[in-house]
Amino acid sequence: MFIIFVGKCFFMARPKNLRKIENPPPVKGFHPTGADSAEQLVIINLEEYESIRLCDFLSLSQEEAALKMGVSRPTLTRIYSIARKKVAEAFVTGIGIVFEGGKVYFDSDWYKCIRCSSLFNNFLHSESPHCSLCGSLEIRSYSDSI
Ligand SMILES: [Zn+2]
Known part of the structure; x- marks a missing residue:
């Protein structure tokens, strides 16, 4: 309040x-x-x-x-x-x-790839999400970058 x-x-x-x-x-x-x-x-x-x-x-x-x-x-x-x-x-x-x-x-969970800057969605709720474009595990939660 x-x-x-x-x-x-x-x-x-x-x-x-x-x-x-x-x-x-x-x-x-x-x-x-x-x-x-x-x-x-x-x-x-x-x-x-x-x-x-x-x-x-x-x-x-x-x-x-x-x-x-x-x-x-x-x-x-x-x-x-x-x-x-x-x-x-x-x-x-x-x-x-x-x-x-x-x-x-x-x-849903959105991530940004640190290597290639693509955005992707972890709609399957994978325990170790990775970039769907380049396969990198170097990612961060998109919500953290707002
Ligand atoms: Zn990538």
Whole structure:
């Protein structure tokens, strides 16, 4: 429980609920080609990324996307609106995008290969997961890199 001070009033704010993510972004972000400055970035958190993946890439309705993420439809609409605003800001102003942070959990174990940087899912819950692309055992949990 957090207490927020606004003027002379005190509000008790609930911590944000965790949102379910099926697939993490395959890259850490995007850099614009020909941009003057590569230092400016807009941060899209993982629940915002997931809302774009579900609504725009998979063409799900907002109701379907909300169910998949375990949030209400109004919450999904708010997350999705913020995400689209950030993408528009990056496109129009020519700044990069970074995928980072968010109050999320994954529906299964995701790993990143240290050797080849590929992402893979341990959907069989193997005791010794290895990279499905290069076979390396040098991996780390994707959740640790958020
Ligand atoms: Zn690999």
